[in-house]
Amino acid sequence: MNNAISRPLILAMGLAFPASHIVLGIFNLDMLLSPWPALLAMGICVALMVVVTMPASDRGLSRRNAVITVAGTALMDVLVQSVLPTGIHPGYAAWHCGAIQMLLVTVALRKQIGLAWLGIGIFSVLDFSGSMLHRLSPVDGLALVVTPLMWIGIAHAVSRVFGRCDVLVRNYEDQEKRSAARIAREHARWLSQNDWVTELEHATKPTLTKVATGNLDASDRADCGYLQDELRDQVRGRVLATPPVLKSARAARERGVAVEIFDDREAALPDAVQQEALAQLIGALDRAESGFVKARALPRGQEIAVTILAYDENTPDDEFYLEVREQPEGADGARVVH
Structure with a gap:
């Protein structure tokens, strides 16, 4: 949004x-001692207009261009100072004062405030000295530089506002x-909670219905125990308690195997x-x-x-222990240690 607002302003200051x-x-070329230096300065001005307004995609200006x-x-x-008339106010023959101030205002708006102040400082010294050499009064000499200085001050303030807007x-x-x-x-x-509630209802409703009616045989009571173990696995086992694991764990418990699954990691593997x-x-x-199995x-x-x-x-000498380790950073896969 900042660029969208400031871009038309930059183009107006730097081109128009x-x-x-x-x-x-x-x-006002007729007021000059010779038009050629002024025309050369105009050519430089046109080139600088391009320098201070490009590229169009970014409000920042490179230090080189500044x-x-x-x-x-x-x-x-x-x-221009070299061909201004002596002893009279140059009027709009000193067109360069306004052009320079707008070029440097554009530099300030494009985040090169320090170089903009340097440029306006050099201009002020050169222009006031030239005015004195052309025998203008100190008031007239100051009048030619005060307005550009004020414009740079305004541009500095506007640029700071834009900077605060950027932060905001x-x-x-x-x-x-x-x-x-x-x-x-x-x-x-x-x-996830809704899915869990839906799955929990689907898994427990048939058993709870039997419990409510009181019609439980030995097989139903065993199913209640397996269901309780499965729910415990899901709560305590989390990352390891996937549907295939839960299915194998139930089958193992039905064979009389004690199964314990724990997740102390509490994060994805x-x-x-x-x-x-x-x-x-x-x-x-x-x-x-x-x-x-643990x-x-x-x-x-x-x-x-x-x-x-x-x-x-049944085979006490064949105890099985396995560690699955993470590979060092940058390596793929897992390391298995038996």
Whole structure:
């Protein structure tokens, strides 16, 4: 928005106003001792108009272009001063004063305030000295430089306002992004909770209906126990409690295996680590005939991401222990240590 507002202002200051001063100077060439230095200064002015207004896509001006503008305006002042009449006020023959002030105002608006003040300072010294050499009164000499100085002061103030607007706009955009992210998280949490409630209702409603009617046989009571274990796995196991794992865990419990799944990480696992851990956990659950299977996702920041321990009472010498580790940063995949 800042660029959209300031761009027309930059074009007006850097193109329209200097061009109008050039026109005034052309109509007053007869007052000069020679028109050629003034015409050369007009050519320099046209070139500087392009320098201070390009590129069109950014309000900032490069330091190189600002330095070129300062040097060019100083040369313009020297050229025009060299042919001004002596002993009389030059009027619009001193067209360069207005053109220089607008070029330097554009430099200030385009965030090169220090160089704009340097340029107007050089202009003020050269122009006032030239006025004294042309035997103008100190008042007339000051009149030619005071207005450009005031314009640079105004441009400085406007540029600071634009700068504050930039800060406010960036802060507003940051707040908007944070608000959007917070709303998205809340919406995702709400959807997740709704999905969880829907899945919970779907999983528990048949069993709860049987409990309510009191018609429970041994098989139904066992199903209640398996359902309770599955819900506990989802609450405590989180990242490891995927549907395939829950299915294998139930089948293992039906065979008499004690299954415990914990998530102490409370954050997502890297894809490669999760895929390897889930594959190893499902394999351990499917192989188990008795004993226990314990899986744990360890807190974030540790080299070991997941541990799996399986013990089968039928084969006590074949205890199974496995660690799934994260690869160092920049490497792909997961490391498995038996």
